[in-house]
Amino acid sequence: MDRVVCVQCPVGCKIKFELSNGRIVKVEGNKCPRGLSYLEDELREPKRVVPTSVKVVGGNYPLVSVKTSAPIPKKYIPQLMEKLKKIKINAPVKAGDVIVKNIFDTGVDVVATRTVLENSK
Numbered sequence: 814m815d816r817v818v819c820v821q822c823p824v825g826c827k828i829k830f831e832l833s834n835g836r837i838v839k840v841e842g843n844k845c846p847r848g849l850s851y852l853e854d855e856l857r858e859p860k861r862v863v864p865t866s867v868k869v870v871g872g873n874y875p876l877v878s879v880k881t882s883a884p885i886p887k888k889y890i891p892q893l894m895e896k897l898k899k900i901k902i903n904a905p906v907k908a909g910d911v912i913v914k915n916i917f918d919t920g921v922d923v924v925a926t927r928t929v930l931e932n933s934k
């Protein structure tokens with residue numbers, strides 16, 4: 814049987830599954846129905862929340878941590894990292910500020926996860 818680890822909650826169930834003609838025919842190890850939805854999504858189009866950081870100009874820190882507001886398809890992650898590498902935002906930045914809206918038309922935003930104040934001169 815193949816395996817995936819469900820990341821929908823901290824329990825982290827190890828889900829074993831069998832496919833036949835591309836369809837799931839056997840599933841074990843998920844402690845709730847969300848595990849089956851997660852497995853179906855993983856097989857159809859795997860998605861992840863992406864945590865990273867973005868450069869800040871004039872802040873008390875040179876970077877601000879950011880993450881996607883929801884999981885995005887894994888295929889977009891390299892493009893997202895390239896895009897975020899080129900971005901510089903001006904301080905101040907508040908936790909929760911939207912840094913990039915509707916990334917790649919996924920309906921998901923990239924948001925700041927901490928506050929960076931203006932550098933005091």
Ligand code: SF4
Pocket residue numbers: 819820821822823824825826842843844845846847848849851
């Ligand atoms: S299957 Fe349910 S209990 Fe297990 S990790 Fe996924 S969400 Fe949590």
